[in-house]
Amino acid sequence: MPHPEQILYDWLFEEEANDPLAWQLSSRRLACAANSLAERSLRQWNLQRSWVPGRRMPWDVILTVHAPALMLYGFAVENILKALFIAQGQAATTKGRVSKNLITHDLLKLATRTSLPLTPRESEVLDRLSHFISAEGRYPVGILPDNPERKLIPHEEDPEIALAVIERADENLRKLTRALPPCDIAQLCRKSLSDE
Numbered sequence: 001m002p003h004p005e006q007i008l009y010d011w012l013f014e015e016e017a018n019d020p021l022a023w024q025l026s027s028r029r030l031a032c033a034a035n036s037l038a039e040r041s042l043r044q045w046n047l048q049r050s051w052v053p054g055r056r057m058p059w060d061v062i063l064t065v066h067a068p069a070l071m072l073y074g075f076a077v078e079n080i081l082k083a084l085f086i087a088q089g090q091a092a093t094t095k096g097r098v099s100k101n102l103i104t105h106d107l108l109k110l111a112t113r114t115s116l117p118l119t120p121r122e123s124e125v126l127d128r129l130s131h132f133i134s135a136e137g138r139y140p141v142g143i144l145p146d147n148p149e150r151k152l153i154p155h156e157e158d159p160e161i162a163l164a165v166i167e168r169a170d171e172n173l174r175k176l177t178r179a180l181p182p183c184d185i186a187q188l189c190r191k192s193l194s195d196e
Contacts, residue, residue: 010096017092020177023083024170027076028180031166032189034072038159039190041066070154071137073162074107074129080169081110087176088114105133116169125161128152160186 002010016022082102086092090113092099104110107126111118118126131152135142146152163186173179 013096014093017098018086020083020087020173021179023079023086024173024179027079027083027166027170028183028185028188030072030076030079031163031185034069034076034159034162035186036189037069037072038066041069042156066154067132067137070129070132070158070162073159074105074133074137077107077126077129077162077165077169078105078110078133080166080173081107081114081116083179084114084116084169084173084176085110087173087179106130107133111165114169114172116165116172118165122161122165125155125158126165128154128158129162 082092085102090099090101092102094100101113107130108118108123111123111126131142131146132154136152166185170179170185171182174182
């Protein structure tokens with residue numbers, strides 16, 4: 001017979017994994033952290049850009065702050081898409097484990113599974129964010145050299161596009177199940193420059 005604590009842990013695992021609200025809350029926490037980092041990287045970038053107008057974001061800013069922010073935006077998108085997937089009636093667990101349909105960081109695959117429509121630009125950004133989740137945002141290199149056709153170099157508008165996808169998936173989630181009330185996800189945890 002399993003230990004009583006193990007029974008509790010197993011029950012909590014099943015409850016949390018199959019609750020779209022838990023995934024939505026996780027998405028918002030990650031978006032909050034990403035917003036904070038992105039705001040810092042943009043402040044740093046704007047300070048540097050004031051020295052040389054028209055200059056692209058330098059790699060030191062991209063790699064030190066912007067890459068981890070993009071990774072967090074990617075994780076936020078991943079969590080809200082998984083919330084939507086579960087709310088559409090898909091099981092999050094099978095035999096005490098996370099379902100194989102959820103074990104992926106491929107945001108395009110998750111968006112397809114949820115039938116969330118994407119523009120070509122959103123698809124490009126989600127592909128890039130998938131890369132930042134699995135490699136660039138947390139490791140110095142991926143498993144293989146980058147493919148230039150994938151357009152993995154980040155763009156300044158990537159966070160804005162990721163947030164738009166999160167907002168739309170969040171809205172769709174509220175149509176399907178109980179969920180957190182709407183909020184301006186783009187403003188979560190942002191600190192105005194005058195607050196410093």
